[in-house]
Amino acid sequence: MSEILMPRLSDTMEEGVVAAWRKQVGDEVKTGDVLVEIETDKAVMEHEAYEDGVLAEILVKEGDTAPIGAPIARLVGAGEPVGGTAPAPEPTAAPEPTAEAPAAEPVAAPEAPAPTASAVVTRPDGERILSSPLARRDARDLGVDLAAVEGSGPGGRIIRADVAKAAANGAATAPAAAPSAPAAPAQPQAAPVVDETDELIPLTSIRKTIARRLTESMQSSPHFYVTKTIDAGPLSELRAQLNERLVAADRKKVSVNDIIVRAAAVVLRDHPVVNSSFTPEAIVRHGRIHVGIAVATETGLVVPVIRDADTKSLTSISAETRTLAGKARDRKLGLDEMTGGTFTVSNLGMYGIDHFTAVINPPEAAILAVGAVRSEPGVKNGELAVVQKMTMTLSSDHRVIDGAQAAEFVRDLAAVLQDPWLAIA
Incomplete structure (x- = not known):
């Protein structure tokens, strides 16, 4: 018998949610078969079998969380006895009504792994608290002490609705664990006032990772910002000319962002310090230029990576960006498609935003924030005219x-974008 362990599927992953089992107990498994879909902090990814056998037992059900390296299933050889799925939460209690919420809802725990279906929660006096796995997970996410919650499920069992109600009433806050050693008091975060009209949404894996990584970035990386507004007329004219010819050839159009990514990659060749990372021992100046593209999804920001962007044509970058953005929104990015970036471009121009600053995506040392191409009064050829402008800001790790x-770097990038043929020549 061998164990199937929760794999590490991203560089920031600490735990995973079993999104769907593609094999069931008793199914024959061949090396390379997709066993299970795992939701990480960035995407939903397929996990393949590394050996032949028969799926004997499922230890972590769909919707449940396990830390990296924890057993999630067992595999046996052909002809050996098989077991079943993960045990029921409390054998003596009636099952929680399925109308409450689907068991496959991907909600992850903030730090410690969520309890498996067989975990037991007790009151201080040792009395057992009947509660569903999802209710226990929500209680931990929302800071609710199950010992102070009245259950409305069968046999007094606590279900998710009970946890949400307790949190909405501002009651049953879980007590903090006693510190093992004296420590300086942390500045508490002000708690919002919650009433019955508010909706409490437990944090997903990706939202927790965004919160943790960006907080770490702002706290550990001393940010400073350099901003420049450029004449975007030539950029718009080049795009219009290219797209006219591409459409005539029945090919896909390119975007302003595609040209910016290509230009940034070309300029990074001459500014290796911007294409770097900080470590406690050394500054790493990357020999290759991998540009991340910030993509907004329903579950949060994801940054797929265009590898060797300085060596690819504008149309190749455009096609790859479309593919990666689609996979990011569908949460189907592979590990190699969302790791290894050396510089990031974040563009909010499509939302009509003129200017913003972006938080550095660690371990990179810089990120470029790009605003919209906008029309405004200006001077052209010595005369008043309507001109097109675009503002960009580089956030740097000092x-x-x-x-x-x-x-x-910003000066040279502006020069290329104001003569954009240099970016594609």
């Missing part, structure tokens, strides 16, 4: 990049 180095 541990790696000095002010003058950031300014030089």
Whole structure:
């Protein structure tokens, strides 16, 4: 018998949610067969079998969470006895009504792994608390002490609705564990006032990771910002000319962002300090240029990566960006498609945003925030005219990049974008 372990499917993954079992107990499994779909902090990914056998037992049900390396199923050889799915939460209690919520809802625990279906929760006096796995997970996510919650399920069992009600009433806050050693008091985060009209949405794996990584970025990386507004007329004219010819050839159009990604990659060749990462031992100046593209999805921000962007044509970058953005929204990105970035471009121009600053995506040392191409009064050829402008801001890690180095990069990028044929030549 061998165990199937929760795999590490992303560089920031600490735990995973079993989204769907593709094999069931008793099914024959061949090496390379897709066993299970795992929801990570970035995507839903397929996990393949590494050996032949028969799926003997499922230890983590769909919708449940397990830490990396924890057993989620067992495999046996042909002819050996098989078991079943994960045991019921409490054998003595009636099952929780299925109308409450689907068991496959992908909600992950914040730090410790969510209890498996057989986990037992007790009151201080040792009395057993009947509660569903999803209710226990929500209680941990929302800071609710199950010992103070009255259950409305069969036999007094606590269900998710009971946890949400307790949290909405501002009651039953779980007590903090006693510290093992004296520590300086942390500044508490102000708790919002919650009433019955509010909706409490437990954090998903991806939202927790966004919160953790961006908080770490702002706290550990001393950010500074360099902003420049450029004449975007040539950029718009080039795009219009290219798209006219591409449409005539029955090919896909390119976007302003595609040109910006290509231009940034080309300029990074001459500014390796911007294409770097900080470590406690050394500054890593990357020999290849992998540009991340910030993509907004329903579950949060994802950054797929265009590898070797400086060596690819504009139309190749455009096609790859469309493919990666689609996979990001469907949560189907592979590990190699969302790791290894050395620089990131975040563009909110499509939302009509003129200017913003972006948080650095660690371990990178810089990120470029791009606003919309906008029309405004200006001077052209010595005369008043309506001109097109675009504002971009480079956020830099001051541990790696000095002010003058950031300014030089932005200056050179502006020069290329104002003569954009240089980006595609």
